[in-house]
Amino acid sequence: xxxxxxxxxxxxxxxxxxxxxxxxxxxxxxxxxxxxxxxxxxxxxxxxxxxxxxxxxxxxxxxxxxxxxxxxxxxxxxxxxxxxxxxxxxxxxxxxxxxxxxxxxxxxxxxxxxxxxxxxxxxxxxxxxxxxxxxxxxxxxxxxxxxxxxxxxxxxxxxxxxxxxxxxxxxxxxxxxxxxxxxxxxxxxxxxxxxxxxxxxxxxxxxxxxxxxxx
Numbered sequence: 001x002x003x004x005x006x007x008x009x010x011x012x013x014x015x016x017x018x019x020x021x022x023x024x025x026x027x028x029x030x031x032x033x034x035x036x037x038x039x040x041x042x043x044x045x046x047x048x049x050x051x052x053x054x055x056x057x058x059x060x061x062x063x064x065x066x067x068x069x070x071x072x073x074x075x076x077x078x079x080x081x082x083x084x085x086x087x088x089x090x091x092x093x094x095x096x097x098x099x100x101x102x103x104x105x106x107x108x109x110x111x112x113x114x115x116x117x118x119x120x121x122x123x124x125x126x127x128x129x130x131x132x133x134x135x136x137x138x139x140x141x142x143x144x145x146x147x148x149x150x151x152x153x154x155x156x157x158x159x160x161x162x163x164x165x166x167x168x169x170x171x172x173x174x175x176x177x178x179x180x181x182x183x184x185x186x187x188x189x190x191x192x193x194x195x196x197x198x199x200x201x202x203x204x205x206x207x208x209x210x211x212x213x214x215x
Contacts, residue, residue, distance in 0.1 A: 002027055003120045006049035008034040008066070009082070010058045018053065018108065025113045037066025044070060044077055051116050054099065056083035056090050057205050064093045064209070071098025078119040082108060085205060086129040088136070088196055101125035153194060158212055160187040164200065165207035 005028055009015045012035070019030045032047045034040055038061040040052065052070065056063040067079045080101040081094035091102050100123075101115045107127050118125040126134065153161065156177070163173045174184040197203050 002029050003051060003116060004029055004031045004047070004049045005116060006030075006032050006034065006040070006043055006047060006052045008037065008040055008052060008058075008063070009055040010035050011055075014105075018112070021109065022113070022116075025116075028113070028116060037061030037063055037069075040066045040070055041073060044074055049077065050120050051078045051080060053080045053082050053112070053116070054094075056081050056094060057085065057209065059208075062209050064090075064097050067094060067099050068097040078122075080112070080115050080119055080125070082112070085202060086127070086133055087202065088133045089206070091126075091130050091133050102130040103127045104129050153191060157187050157191050157194075160184060161191050161203060161207050162212040164188065164191075165204040165212065 005022060007015050007018050007030060009018070015033050015035075019033070022028050022030050031049055032043050034043055036058050037054075040054070040061075043049075044052065054063045054067055058066075061069075063081060063083075067081070070077060070079065075098070078101075079094075079097075079099040080103060081091075081099045082103050082105055083090055083094075084105045086102070086104050094102055101119045103112050103115050103125070104127050107129070111127055115125040115127070159177060160173055163176060168176065170184045170188060171181055173179075173188075174181040177184065191203065192198055195203070195206060197206060
């Protein structure tokens, strides 16, 4: 049986590379492509794919929300999350939304083919990076502080994160919020610790996804 695949990613060249790679995979057919999450439902209804390869971070409707909507309407369609970022928050959010696999874009070769094959059989598949992230999270479950409490950002932290994502320096944030630079720096460190994200690119992606700043 041929596995029908729908590719969803906002980067045209990356979709084309995936299509070319999957064209050589036995038993698979790319039946369509979408550049954002808003197109997914209509294409699924029309093309009837078995598996949707879904980018996590996209402008407009992101992969998490698109997966959640798709899973509610067509739970039989398998979703593979594909992302350049393998952070605990992203992995867990995609799995909770209904995805049955998570693959890093850096591993989007033979590993993606295996993920498609496994999910088409109704199995769960995690790339090694995603599996490690979840294993690390599981070892911390015994902590008296829950993940929800650790990851919850306060009002001021959200303001700082929004300004960080817009490209403001710590000094500029301090001026804008009428706080000391040392306080702004403390907020920045606390945000990174709570979200387990340690670079500006990851924080910016998170801020966009959470609606704290527009893309």
